[in-house]
Amino acid sequence: MLAPLAASACSGTHAADSRGATVVRVTERDFRIHLPTRIPAGDVRLVVENHGPDQHELIVVRASGGELPLRSDAATVDEEGLDPVTVGVLEAGAVGSVRELDLRLGPGRYEVFCNMAGHYLGGMSAEFTVV
């Protein structure tokens, strides 16, 4: 399991786990999220590494093409409003943690972001396309 992941991290390509799911390495560092921009459709396992220095969440939604709606505090994304397009959620992970999120993704554009206060507006989001 570790060998394919390491290969993915180095080459930017994907590997498959024992169930056949595509394993995608996602790293969170400062207020940025890094992951491949193209992922094959089907079962996907996101392996999320938090390199800190803060706790971070990871929320996956189908991208609508514009900015995500904000709550009235103007600091966080309105998650409730995004319920219909939310694909998966990882609660806040500690610095240094490695978490996994299993998803079944159809083709299309997706966006991942952290909704800790100010993190999304600080640039902590990324988009990818499922093909």
Added chain:
Amino acid sequence: MRRRLAFTPFAGSGRSVIAAILATFALSSTITVGLSIWATSREQHRAAVFEVAARQRTLAERYVKEVLLVHAGADADPGATAAVLRRSAAVLLDGGEAPAVNGDDDETDVTGAVDPVVRHQLQQEGRLVHDLTLTGSAIVTGRPVPLSETAHERLKTTDPIARLRILSDLTSNVSLNAARTIATNADRSVGGLIFIQVALGVAGLSVSLLLAFALVAATRRRTAHFRSIVSASTDLVLVFGEDGCRYVSDSVVATVGIQASEMQGDGYARFVHPDDLAAVRLAHSRARPSQLVFRMTNQFEEWRYLEAQVTDLRNDRHVRGVVMNARDVSERVRLEEELTHQAYHDGLTGVANRALFRDRLDQAIALSARTRTSFSVLIVDVDGFKGVNDSLGHDAGDELLTAVARRFEDALRPGDTIARFGGDEFGLLA
């Protein structure tokens, strides 16, 4: 055959063990106090760092307010707040003197962050403060925000006011996280310190208990050792206090066949010869004389002579009594009596010999001179005694001499003396 080594620590002196126990306590206490002082000092410093880190949140919010006030045309000095923010961020990371906040606190000495997570958070805070103050400065001066210089974070907006608010939120967020991490590390450190102090306390107590047990065991061994020596000794050890006999060694059974318990208190008096009892009482009450011979009866109701060495240990706090070390000298006394008897008596007839007769004669002369009384001396020999020896043999002669001596004894008064000078010659003193 493998020799088994006995575990006999501290068999030498108990003082060294007591010193070791005290040293263990002292060392344990010193380390604990030292750790506490060190930890207290460290926690005071951490508290100062925590305070400065947490203060950044307030300063960031104040800075935004002041920028907005100036932007709205009001009077404020965001530049001063920006300077404190930047200086504090740098000091938190690399150490130095954190600037005072007007009306809030004084300068605080801070050492640089060491923990990698805290450093990472403070580095991020430094970037945010840099972006925040550059953005605020641009707003105050009405210049465009230098995006190329504030590109540490990829903010979602280019609107200066919105950027200012976002950067302020992030600065607050990161400052709070850094402060929390510092506090968490402090809690962990205090927990570790408590564990170390408890472990030290337990270790110190364990070592001290171990040493104390070893000391008790060594003392017991030594006591048993000396008790065995005293018990196995044929000498009789008696300790007298004000309440009579307080201790009798077990050898009293072997020596005179009396149980030690029977000797306790005044019980010993029943076994001491009445004529010697006063001397024994004097010896144990005054520790005088230092040497004493007295008689004790044994289980066969025979009088045994005991020679005792008397030692005054009433001032010795371990004894508090007079100690008599006595040994049975009955055989020696009897031998001495026999030798004395032989020296002054005729071996054949048992009456006095010439030496004793001479001594008695000297006494009689002296008494006569003092009391002006008279005495008589009669020198007698047995006529024809040689003929008895020659005709009937020497045994018959000896028998005759013995019979003559008995007859003289019967005829004399108890205070008179009959002596055999030798051969058939007798002397009478009356």
